[in-house]
Amino acid sequence: MRLNFNIEGGDFTKAGSASSQVKKTLKQINVSPTIIKRVVVALYEAEVNIVAHAFRGNISVDIEPEQVHVQLTDEGPGIPDIDRAMQKGFSTASPKVREMGFGAGMGLSNIRDNVDTFKITSEVNKGTTLDMTVLISDNQ
Amino acid sequence: MTVRELVQNLNFRVFCGEANMEKEISGGYTSDLLSDVMGHAEAGNVWITLQTHKNVAAIASLKDLAAIILVKDFMPDDDMLAKAQEDDIPVLGTGEQTFDVSGKVFNSLRVI
Numbered sequence: 001m002r003l004n005f006n007i008e009g010g011d012f013t014k015a016g017s018a019s020s021q022v023k024k025t026l027k028q029i030n031v032s033p034t035i036i037k038r039v040v041v042a043l044y045e046a047e048v049n050i051v052a053h054a055f056r057g058n059i060s061v062d063i064e065p066e067q068v069h070v071q072l073t074d075e076g077p078g079i080p081d082i083d084r085a086m087q088k089g090f091s092t093a094s095p096k097v098r099e100m101g102f103g104a105g106m107g108l109s110n111i112r113d114n115v116d117t118f119k120i121t122s123e124v125n126k127g128t129t130l131d132m133t134v135l136i137s138d139n140q
Numbered sequence: 141m142t143v144r145e146l147v148q149n150l151n152f153r154v155f156c157g158e159a160n161m162e163k164e165i166s167g168g169y170t171s172d173l174l175s176d177v178m179g180h181a182e183a184g185n186v187w188i189t190l191q192t193h194k195n196v197a198a199i200a201s202l203k204d205l206a207a208i209i210l211v212k213d214f215m216p217d218d219d220m221l222a223k224a225q226e227d228d229i230p231v232l233g234t235g236e237q238t239f240d241v242s243g244k245v246f247n248s249l250r251v252i
Binding site for chain 2 (some may be wrong): 012013015016017019020023033037040041044045048100101102104106107110113
């Protein structure tokens, strides 16, 4: 099963709606709560990253019996130094985003801690792609 | 302890979610950083914060939190309230500051 979502950069009122829809779908097909929690944390953080940093993006979620695979692609400023972006506490978020309690530099590490595979590629002034997988069978 | 019992014990204001206060509270989490809550709060926790925007309700819903407690007489934004109502998340309030509220909630939960 594949779910697709378009995300608008800067629109915080809708941040989390893709995560919420994916959570509902995983619940309906009886995926274990532990797996759902991990997918939701990782997907929410990645979704908010697009809203906070990019102009627009797309989320594609493939739900298979043995895994949930998520690919997020965005058009945006890209990440010049991915290793640095992965460090806890490092953030390039705007003051407005920080005031809301986002942009604490915890998002990417939250994602990495909750998924089984994690791959991020980025081109400056073009955009970023994040691929991540949560295995279902190994974690039941 | 249920959310309703906590509200009665500590005299919290109820902004919404009156019908969904029988949830058992598993603990509490105090933070104003949304990613911190997203990464570390547990299902059934009450979340103590001064953030009042819609994303707070969205996170509480995604994390299956028992309730949100706003401190220092902060009021939920209209869209936060609407989202919390839609997702059946109780939003509570108090005039006290974060440290005091956290201590009182902690002690209330420890007694049981």
